[in-house]
Amino acid sequence: MTTGRDRATQRLRRADARLNRERLVTAAHEVFTEAGPEASLNEIARRAGVGPGTLYRHFPNRQTLLTAVLGDRIEALCEQAEKLRTSDSADDALRHWLGAFLAHARAHHGMGSALMVNDPGVPGPDCHQLILNAAAGLLTRAQHQGAARADLTADDLVRLITGIALSTPHHEDTEQADRLLALVLDAVYAPPRRGG
Structure with missing residues (x-):
């Protein structure tokens, strides 16, 4: 008893x-x-x-610890996206979240790669899908308000931001990542070019 x-x-x-x-x-x-x-x-x-x-x-093992760390950070990014979806300006919300995602991706890209290479079968959240869902919610809202190009997808944005993160190591030009993000944002808000 x-x-x-x-x-x-x-x-x-x-x-x-x-x-x-x-x-x-x-x-x-x-x-x-x-x-x-x-x-x-x-x-x-x-x-x-x-x-x-x-x-x-x-x-x-190392992979379960990496998964826990990434899952914790991804959850915080997704919560931030959810809060930003209720802000007045859809384009400011998208800009702010993409900046936060870039900072996350630059700090953690090695962890995500290690998980995929070492053991993709480790149980845990599908971090990539969670990020895509968060990006899609903010992008769709910006598109509905006419603040973002209609031909963009969440996958486009995630790949662009991930590319910036992978190509801008912390020890080099510290402002380069921000400049590249600004170029991406210019493209997000610019109308698509017509073929001629």
Whole structure:
């Protein structure tokens, strides 16, 4: 028979486990951002203030940890897109979100690539589809208001922003990514050229 004390102990253990998981994801985000997807898992555990055994209980391998970190960040981007969909200006909302997506993609593109190369079967959210859905919601709204070209697709935008992220390393011209994003935005808002 389970006593009240046993239930309280179980609740405390579950709360500790949740807190440890949150600490591990936060530390992993920092370490992966600094050192890339091959960063030391022991360093992640150290920064989270837990032992390696605790890390492996929550995340049995590197891919599950990468998935958790990316899933957490993608969820934040999608929540931001949802909030922006209610703003007054559809073009400002799209511009703001594309800037946030570019910052995310520049910081995390190595993680996404590592997941696809190492083990595409790791369970977790379909991050690419979540991003496409977020972009589609904002783009469609901008198109309905006449603020964006009707011939663009969410996939077009995601590929363009991803291309900017992959081609602009952080250590080089720090303003280049913003200039390229501005060019993309000019194209988003410009009417398509007629064939002649």
